[in-house]
Amino acid sequence: MIAIGLMSGTSLDGIDAALVEINPRGASYAFELIDFGTVPYDRETVDALKSIMPPNDGSTSAVAHMHHHVGELYAEAAARVAGTRKIDYAAMHGQTVYHDGERAITLQLGSPYFLRDRLHATVCFDFRSADCALGGHGAPLVPYVDSLLLTSPDEDRIAINIGGIANLTFLPRAATPEHAIAFDCGPGNMLIDAFLQERTANEKTFDEDGAIATRGTVDRAALDRMLADPYFFQVLPKSTGRERFGSQFLLAEHAAVMQALTLEDGAATLTELTAVTIADAVRQLAPAGCAVLVSGGGAYNTSLMKRLRERLSEYRVETTTDMDLRSDAKEAIAFALLGYETLRERPANLPRVTGASAQAVLGAIVPYEFDSLGRRVQAECAG
Numbered sequence: 567m568i569a570i571g572l573m574s575g576t577s578l579d580g581i582d583a584a585l586v587e588i589n590p591r592g593a594s595y596a597f598e599l600i601d602f603g604t605v606p607y608d609r610e611t612v613d614a615l616k617s618i619m620p621p622n623d624g625s626t627s628a629v630a631h632m633h634h635h636v637g638e639l640y641a642e643a644a645a646r647v648a649g650t651r652k653i654d655y656a657a658m659h660g661q662t663v664y665h666d667g668e669r670a671i672t673l674q675l676g677s678p679y680f681l682r683d684r685l686h687a688t689v690c691f692d693f694r695s696a697d698c699a700l701g702g703h704g705a706p707l708v709p710y711v712d713s714l715l716l717t718s719p720d721e722d723r724i725a726i727n728i729g730g731i732a733n734l735t736f737l738p739r740a741a742t743p744e745h746a747i748a749f750d751c752g753p754g755n756m757l758i759d760a761f762l763q764e765r766t767a768n769e770k771t772f773d774e775d776g777a778i779a780t781r782g783t784v785d786r787a788a789l790d791r792m793l794a795d796p797y798f799f800q801v802l803p804k805s806t807g808r809e810r811f812g813s814q815f816l817l818a819e820h821a822a823v824m825q826a827l828t829l830e831d832g833a834a835t836l837t838e839l840t841a842v843t844i845a846d847a848v849r850q851l852a853p854a855g856c857a858v859l860v861s862g863g864g865a866y867n868t869s870l871m872k873r874l875r876e877r878l879s880e881y882r883v884e885t886t887t888d889m890d891l892r893s894d895a896k897e898a899i900a901f902a903l904l905g906y907e908t909l910r911e912r913p914a915n916l917p918r919v920t921g922a923s924a925q926a927v928l929g930a931i932v933p934y935e936f937d938s939l940g941r942r943v944q945a946e947c948a949g
């Protein structure tokens with residue numbers, strides 16, 4: 567099956583599209599990444615999205631407008647990787663604009679119909695709502711895919727995705743998905759990005775290769791203050807987002823300490839916060855020696871990876887690319903696989919991870935020649 571998985575995360579950097587060939591293999595999948603691309607959000611889109619996201623509160627008309635606009639951008643991102651190829655189905659995450667996991671409320675925007683019309687293919691979307699309807703956080707969902715693709719028969723592993731938020735999946739050796747432990751550890755790149763954007767009036771939107779943080783010194787007092795945030799002490803299940811670790815974390819809650827720091831020291835302190843909270847989460851769960859497989863944009867931040875390696879010196883810190891799972895494409899690939907689970911009607915949430923009361927088939931479907939697609943899925947899964 568030729569599929570496109572589409573993801574735009576909390577960083578608001580853009581829409582990732584992965585063109586993949588997927589084939590079911592027993593309980594798991596064989597897949598090949600054919601092409602991958604990111605369509606960056608332009609400044610206007612980022613500003614419009616931020617205006618409807620916490621700590622802001624958008625009007626109904628602004629939300630409706632962005633639902634339409636993001637839908638068009640998803641279609642554009644998919645069309646670029648599809649080229650002239652015939653696509654069997656696409657699976658889109660949508661743009662999260664609100665997430666309150668504890669109350670089982672989450673919202674992803676992006677009308678899926680533009681995508682169907684552009685690709686002439688069935689589209690799976692709205693992956694989180696089914697879990698929320700069962701009282702779950704609707705997040706994280708990628709641990710299920712981590713479990714299918716990254717579990718090893720002979721070693722414990724930890725998968726860490728450092729996007730806007732950092733999340734972690736512990737995969738005990740030879741375990742099936744329901745044995746995975748996963749949660750959002752806390753900020754990934756989000757605070758570093760927000761700090762630089764504010765200090766440079768958006769001239770810098772992220773700390774490329776961690777160059778600014780590398781030149782700075784960690785301010786211990788500011789770090790300790792931020793490490794006292796109640797989220798880090800919350801029991802599982804837990805998930806988080808821009809609501810907690812957005813710009814207000816820096817501009818309101820920790821304004822006094824952060825404003826006193828230089829650009830370099832502020833970036834170093836926030837990079838250290840991400841590294842320390844990830845490393846603490848790893849130590850809580852995984853025995854020394856186990857493989858720590860990093861993915862997401864944070865894997866490109868040299869300062870962050872150096873700090874993480876220092877704090878996890880008795881672990882093997884690698885990237886998922888080392889395991890043949892390209893680290894920047896991982897989340898988009900994951901949604902392509904979750905789309906297949908929707909089509910074959912196999913539950914893909916992990917109640918132990920999300921807090922839902924039961925397993926659920928995730929996702930809604932916008933059909934296109936759906937009869938024949940359904941028959942092919944059934945044949946592939948039986949074969």
Ligand SMILES: Nc1ncnc2c1ncn2[C@@H]1O[C@H](COP(=O)(O)OP(=O)(O)OP(=O)(O)O)[C@@H](O)[C@H]1O
Binds near residue numbers: 755772861864866
């Ligand atoms: N070369 C780089 N150097 C430093 N940081 C980088 C680099 N490339 C990407 N990043 C960081 O990664 C972020 C984007 O990461 P990614 O796309 O994985 O996150 P996301 O879109 O928030 O997805 P999600 O939250 O779902 O994981 C950027 O905003 C930036 O902070």
Ligand SMILES: [Mg+2]
Binds near residue numbers: 574580729
């Ligand atoms: Mg992204």
